[in-house]
Amino acid sequence: MFARFDIEKERLEEFPQRLGTLLDEQLRKIEEIAAAKDAGYEDVIKRLEEMDEQRALFFTPLSHLNSVMNSEETKKAYEESIAQLSLFHSRVSQNRALYEKIKAIESDDIYRKRVLQNEIRDFRLSGADLDEEGKRELEEIDLKLSELSNRFAQNLLDATNSWEMVVESEEDVEGIPEEELAKARFEEDGRVKYRFTLQMPSYIAYMTYGPNRELREKIYRAYTTRAPENAEVIDEILRLREKKARLLGFDSYASYALQTRDARSEDEVMSFLENLLKLSIAAGRAEIEELGRFALREDGLEELESFDIAYYSQKLKRELFDYDENMSRPYFEKSRVVKGVLGIVEELFGYTFRKNDMRLWHESVECYDIYRDGELSARIYFDLEARREKRGGAWMHDWETRFLDSRGELHLPSAFVVANFSPAQGGEPSLLRHDDVVTLFHEMGHAIHHLFSAMDERSISGINGVAWDVVEFPSQFLENFAYEAPILERFAYHYRSGEKIPTEILGAIKRSKNFQAAMAMLRQLEFAIFDFRLHMKLYQGAEVRELLESVRERTALVKTPPYNRFEHGFSHIFAGGYAAGYYSYKWAEVLSADAFFACVAEDGSFDREKADGYAKNILSQGGAEDMSTLYKRWLGRRARPESLLELYDIGSGE
Ligand SMILES: [Zn+2]
Numbered sequence: 001m002f003a004r005f006d007i008e009k010e011r012l013e014e015f016p017q018r019l020g021t022l023l024d025e026q027l028r029k030i031e032e033i034a035a036a037k038d039a040g041y042e043d044v045i046k047r048l049e050e051m052d053e054q055r056a057l058f059f060t061p062l063s064h065l066n067s068v069m070n071s072e073e074t075k076k077a078y079e080e081s082i083a084q085l086s087l088f089h090s091r092v093s094q095n096r097a098l099y100e101k102i103k104a105i106e107s108d109d110i111y112r113k114r115v116l117q118n119e120i121r122d123f124r125l126s127g128a129d130l131d132e133e134g135k136r137e138l139e140e141i142d143l144k145l146s147e148l149s150n151r152f153a154q155n156l157l158d159a160t161n162s163w164e165m166v167v168e169s170e171e172d173v174e175g176i177p178e179e180e181l182a183k184a185r186f187e188e189d190g191r192v193k194y195r196f197t198l199q200m201p202s203y204i205a206y207m208t209y210g211p212n213r214e215l216r217e218k219i220y221r222a223y224t225t226r227a228p229e230n231a232e233v234i235d236e237i238l239r240l241r242e243k244k245a246r247l248l249g250f251d252s253y254a255s256y257a258l259q260t261r262d263a264r265s266e267d268e269v270m271s272f273l274e275n276l277l278k279l280s281i282a283a284g285r286a287e288i289e290e291l292g293r294f295a296l297r298e299d300g301l302e303e304l305e306s307f308d309i310a311y312y313s314q315k316l317k318r319e320l321f322d323y324d325e326n327m328s329r330p331y332f333e334k335s336r337v338v339k340g341v342l343g344i345v346e347e348l349f350g351y352t353f354r355k356n357d358m359r360l361w362h363e364s365v366e367c368y369d370i371y372r373d374g375e376l377s378a379r380i381y382f383d384l385e386a387r388r389e390k391r392g393g394a395w396m397h398d399w400e401t402r403f404l405d406s407r408g409e410l411h412l413p414s415a416f417v418v419a420n421f422s423p424a425q426g427g428e429p430s431l432l433r434h435d436d437v438v439t440l441f442h443e444m445g446h447a448i449h450h451l452f453s454a455m456d457e458r459s460i461s462g463i464n465g466v467a468w469d470v471v472e473f474p475s476q477f478l479e480n481f482a483y484e485a486p487i488l489e490r491f492a493y494h495y496r497s498g499e500k501i502p503t504e505i506l507g508a509i510k511r512s513k514n515f516q517a518a519m520a521m522l523r524q525l526e527f528a529i530f531d532f533r534l535h536m537k538l539y540q541g542a543e544v545r546e547l548l549e550s551v552r553e554r555t556a557l558v559k560t561p562p563y564n565r566f567e568h569g570f571s572h573i574f575a576g577g578y579a580a581g582y583y584s585y586k587w588a589e590v591l592s593a594d595a596f597f598a599c600v601a602e603d604g605s606f607d608r609e610k611a612d613g614y615a616k617n618i619l620s621q622g623g624a625e626d627m628s629t630l631y632k633r634w635l636g637r638r639a640r641p642e643s644l645l646e647l648y649d650i651g652s653g654e
């Protein structure tokens with residue numbers, strides 16, 4: 001029923017070759033399909049979907065193993081395979097006959113219609129409608145854009161690595177936690193000195209704890225003036241994005257990007273962001289005023305500058321509530337937390353998890369079979385403890401997908417949840433930080449989006465075909481549970497004494513999340529508005545900076561120093577995948593906050609009927625329709641932005 005995870009180490013060497021055979025065979029079949037006469041949905045789309053699943057079944061275990069049990073062998077096999085797969089995809093997307101065949105298929109079924117629309121859209125966006133010259137041009141633009149992104153990132157990395165600040169006086173490092181200080185400490189000419197760099201942990205450490213204001217400004221200035229040569233790279237990137245959008249028939253890069261998003265129009269995105277700005281600006285001002293009063297009282301500081309905010313915020317936070325993650329850790333023993341999250345999902349959605357004791361790729365890995373009304377419906381694997389062979393971070397990786405194949409046979413879904421929690425050691429179990437608990441809920445939210453699918457068409461089943469700007473909605477939805485006292489109380493017991501987690505710690509967890517939440521919101525809105533407007537028309541040279549300044553006039557709570565060149569380091573949109581997409585953080589968050597309040601009452605009790613509706617209308621529907629449509633069907637209305645403010649306890653500012 002489910003595929004068995006048994007990738008043999010001895011056979012890794014021949015993996016790329018076996019993949020090659022599979023891909024050749026599939027390409028041959030695709031040629032056949034494209035040439036067949038009178039081919040309908042079953043003969044074309046179903047067969048393509050079967051091939052998609054076949055590739056996923058074959059390749060996912062390797063890519064998973066390469067991430068969690070990395071070795072020279074997995075790396076080599078993975079890299080060779082990726083190259084083959086990318087060639088395969090580009091050949092399929094350039095298959096004109098296949099494109100024509102798909103365009104000619106008709107269906108009355110709403111799901112199949114959606115599948116066909118998506119297929120045609122993707123062909124179109126990869127240039128299938130262009131003439132030969134247009135295709136060549138598009139290819140050239142894409143190639144240049146990827147080179148420019150690399151150059152942007154490389155310039156930034158070089159600049160980050162080429163600067164350091166050596167601090168010689170103990171007074172200037174007073175208050176920096178020993179853990180951070182130890183990393184900065186070195187000896188020279190028989191004296192102890194401290195080295196701070198622009199790399200993340202080091203930079204953050206001085207900005208947050210560094211007591212010398214001049215040094216704080218020095219490191220801040222170095223950080224915010226990195227890579228001035230990126231100004232030219234930015235111009236070139238923006239010019240090529242605009243050109244690409246026009247070549248494909250769109251007025252702007254933003255409207256091109258929206259083709260694969262839940263947000264429908266430029267206006268819709270902008271008014272969404274502007275509305276959040278309007279709702280949170282007063283609270284943001286109140287927060288910065290409180291911080292200003294605190295800095296005045298602490299150090300007689302007359303005016304807060306950008307390089308003071310992290311420093312005084314940290315001090316204020318400590319004054320307001322004395323909490324650090326080590327206090328909660330003993331209450332979050334790994335297996336109890338896993339049981340806790342599974343219990344919550346069972347209660348909310350009426351599924352049952354049953355442990356399956358099969359042997360897997362590592363002894364700490366656990367597997368559960370998932371039942372609905374006594375019937376086996378999905379499978380999930382948890383690989384949660386850090387080890388040397390695992391890449392950092394946490395993620396959900398889908399393996400099998402629920403769908404009906406051309407013989408009418410049902411395939412069930414499965415997924416991996418992976419994290420890097422501190423491992424069990426010397427008789428002590430794995431104890432999680434509260435952040436880890438949040439992470440587990442988050443990834444579980446992604447997993448059930450994939451696993452609770454009821455779709456019969458593979459390309460819109462589970463997380464397939466879900467618009468990019470709403471992918472984080474189900475994960476953030478579940479993440480919201482991990483801050484609520486009545487929910488944490490269900491599973492947070494001291495791993496040794498068995499005592500319940502103290503209410504003071506629960507209060508501190510929630511207040512930590514909400515501390516300066518409006519300020520954080522305004523910062524993200526600044527990035528999002530700048531990013532989106534930057535892609536609504538072509539900006540070049542000084543116009544980029546002027547745009548950013550005009551956004552800041554309305555979002556920034558303290559005046560940014562004139563030397564600050566934030567845009568030269570905005571990797572999310574110039575070297576990552578977030579161009580005209582930074583808004584999606586907030587877009588998904590509003591949905592997740594609104595959905596959370598629909599399902600959970602203030603005392604932490606669940607509204608089973610609403611939760612059931614969430615599973616039926618959202619989770620099980622995958623990419624069947626736009627998320628906004630699914631959402632409206634569930635609650636009979638759109639998600640309210642006010643819910644997000646409520647979630648973070650952001651008031652009107654009075
Ligand atoms: Zn996520």
